[in-house]
Amino acid sequence: MRVIILLTEQLSLFELGCAVELFAMPRPEFQPWYSTQILSLSAGSYNGLAGSSLQCEQVDTLPPADLLLIPSFPVSVTEPDPGLIAELQRHYQQGGRIISFCSGSFLLAAAGLLDNRIATTHWRYAGQFKQRYPKLEYKDNILYHYDGVIGCSAGSAAAIDLGIEVIRRDFGYHCANSVARRLVLPAHRSGGQAQFVEKPVTLTKSGISQALDWATSNLSAQLSIDDIAKKANMSRHTFDRHINKHYNMTALQWLTERKLDSAKSLLEASELSIDEIAVKAGFDNAVTLRHNFRKYLSVSPMQYKRTFLRG
DSSP states (O other), X not given: OEEEEEEOSSOOHHHHHHHHHHHTSOOTTSSSOOEEEXXXXXXXXXXXXXXXXXXXXXXXXXXXXXXXXXXXXXXXXSSOOHHHHHHHHXXXXXXXXXXXXXXXXXXXXXXXXXXXXXXXXXXXXXXXXXXXXXXXXXOTTOSEEEOSSEEEEOSTTHHHHHHHHHHHHHHOHHHHHHHHHHTTOOSOOOTTSOSXXXXXXXXXXXXHHHHHHHHHHTOOTTOOHHXXXXXXXXXHHHHHHXXXXXXXXXXXXXXXXXXXXXXXXXXXXXXXXXXXXXXXXXXXXXXXXXHXXXXXXXXXXXXXXXXXXXX
């Protein structure tokens, strides 16, 4: 699977480092894996912070690739080079996927690639983005959005979350979790989580984080939101409000996501029947499991298994 990391008009070391770590780092334990190049359409060398510099191959046209990654793009550039825009559009029209990190979404928007799609970027650029592209569906305060073809993320660490999501869709949960562990990160943060948390959760035995960990480890059809709220020493109303504030979803949606995550992992790594997986993942039965797969993933459990299970 071929990946191109495309440098444009400036070098953003953190976002480039994220892209290289996620998609260019050799991982011999996974076969197949990505084959990645860093290319530019405009320059063969870039200057970074603190006297750093980077050299890369300059090309006139982008070679065929499965995934094109834009690590960043200068917000101050209101009219990107027409040749650059044309190459992005050609890649997309040929069936290639494109994702951007942080301010790279400005380039995707300028190329028309976010039309009729959800867009986001770093919260500090949100006002400029909405003013420049008022007709786009911009989502404040989410980490990333990826529809399987086009994706964009907020700033900094949200870039890694988007990258992990792409890896998960390409190679499955176990592979994505392994990469996340190498990065010393949680296995997965959904794109709908808030970009900015004003007050971090205290990791104590009575903290909500411990209650969420407990719920994830004790999934069952009998587990209720009231049970988790009680474990967090909160009223149901306070617990619901906290989940909505920090995860941009209801408590029930959060719990359903955890059950789906468990089911996906079991579908990938086990030969259990759908009925057995439904029970282990915390659903009432296989019918409920299938309903939620269709509702949230638009596939059946067996379709998912055929797509992601690797021998």
